[in-house]
Amino acid sequence: MEATATKPEVATSPLAGYSEAIAFVAMTLVFIIAPAFAYPVFLMKVLCFALFACAFNLLIGYVGLLSFGHALFFGWASYVSAHAAKVWGLTPELAILAGTATAAGLGIAVGLLAIRRQGIYFAMITLALAQMMFFFAVQAPFTHGEDGIQAVPRGRLFGLIDLSNQTNMYATVLVIFLACFLLIYRIIHSPFGEVLKAIRENEPRAISLGYKTDRYKLMAFVLSAGLAGAAGATKAIVFQLASLTDVHWTMSGEVVLMTLVGGLGTVFGPVLGAFVIVSMENYLAEFGQWITVIQGVIFVACVLLFRRGIIGEIANALRVRL
Numbered sequence: 001m002e003a004t005a006t007k008p009e010v011a012t013s014p015l016a017g018y019s020e021a022i023a024f025v026a027m028t029l030v031f032i033i034a035p036a037f038a039y040p041v042f043l044m045k046v047l048c049f050a051l052f053a054c055a056f057n058l059l060i061g062y063v064g065l066l067s068f069g070h071a072l073f074f075g076w077a078s079y080v081s082a083h084a085a086k087v088w089g090l091t092p093e094l095a096i097l098a099g100t101a102t103a104a105g106l107g108i109a110v111g112l113l114a115i116r117r118q119g120i121y122f123a124m125i126t127l128a129l130a131q132m133m134f135f136f137a138v139q140a141p142f143t144h145g146e147d148g149i150q151a152v153p154r155g156r157l158f159g160l161i162d163l164s165n166q167t168n169m170y171a172t173v174l175v176i177f178l179a180c181f182l183l184i185y186r187i188i189h190s191p192f193g194e195v196l197k198a199i200r201e202n203e204p205r206a207i208s209l210g211y212k213t214d215r216y217k218l219m220a221f222v223l224s225a226g227l228a229g230a231a232g233a234t235k236a237i238v239f240q241l242a243s244l245t246d247v248h249w250t251m252s253g254e255v256v257l258m259t260l261v262g263g264l265g266t267v268f269g270p271v272l273g274a275f276v277i278v279s280m281e282n283y284l285a286e287f288g289q290w291i292t293v294i295q296g297v298i299f300v301a302c303v304l305l306f307r308r309g310i311i312g313e314i315a316n317a318l319r320v321r322l
Helices: 015-036 040-060 070-086 092-114 119-139 166-188 189-201 203-208 215-240 247-260 271-285 289-306 307-317
Strands: none
Touching: 015 040, 015 166, 040 166, 040 215, 040 271, 070 215, 070 247, 092 119, 092 189, 119 215, 119 247, 166 189, 166 215, 189 203, 189 215, 189 289, 203 215, 203 307, 247 271, 247 289, 247 307, 271 289, 271 307
8 A cells, every 4th residue: 555645744832823923032132132141243243144044045945946156145245345345435334235236246147047957056056156256356456365355444334323333333233134034034925935935845836837937046046145245245344354265165165054053944043053153163263173073063963863953843843933
C-alpha cells in the first residue's frame, strides 16, 4: 500500500495569531533597552548585519534562490555611501540612500544575468559576478584599495541631529532596521509574497497559473539587493569605514551562516542568527583564526540538531509562526 502524504500540522497555540506581533514588540523592546547592558557600537553592528541577513532571507527563504554573491550589494553600497559622505559632502541620509540605490541598480544588472538560471548555476553566477566586482574594488581609485575609505564623517541627520553622538547614531540605526524589517514583513505577507512562495514550492505550476515567474524573481532579487545595500550603507556611516572586507566572498558566506543558524524562511530567524555570529566574532576574537573553526562546528551542530534553525525549532515547538 502506498503511503499518502499528510499536511503539516497547523499552528494551534492560543497565541498563534498574535505570535509575530508579540515577537516584534519583544524584539523592539530588547533593542531599546540593550544599550544599557551592551556597547552601542556592538549593537549597531548586530542591527546592520541583522538587516543584511533579513534581506538575504527574503531571497533564499521565500523564493528559494541561493545567492553566493550578496556581499556585492552590501559592499558596494558601503563604498558609495562612504564616498558620498566624505568626498561629495552629502548628509548621512542622502549618503545611505545613494548606497541603497546603487545596490538596487546592481541588483537589476546581476538579476537580469542570473535569474534565468536555477540551483547551483544561479549561485555560481552570483559568486562569479561578485568576485569580478571585488577585483574591480581592489583596483578602483576611489575605493583606495586595501586601505579602504577611512574617516567617513557621520554628519548631521537632516542637518539637525548630530550622529557623532552614540545615542543619536544608535537610534538612527534602530529606526532604519525596524523600518526595513517591517517592509520585508509586508512584502512576505502581501499577494506578491504569496506568489514568491508559490514559485519556491513549485515554479512550473506557478507558470501554468499564468504568473511570469522571471519577473517576480527579478523583483525579489532587486528588493533583496536594495535592502542589503541599505545595511551596507548604514554600516559605513556607523563605523566610518568602507573596506574590501565588506565586498569579499567571505561576507557572502557569513550571511548564509547567519540565516541558516537563525532559521531559513522565518521572519525573526536572521536577526537571531546575526546576533549569534556577530557575538561570536566579537567575544571570541582572542582565538584568532580559530573563530572560523568554532563557527564551522556551530554550523554543523545547527544542521544536525536544529534543522529548522534556532527560531524555526522554537516556532515548531510552540506551534506558532515566527
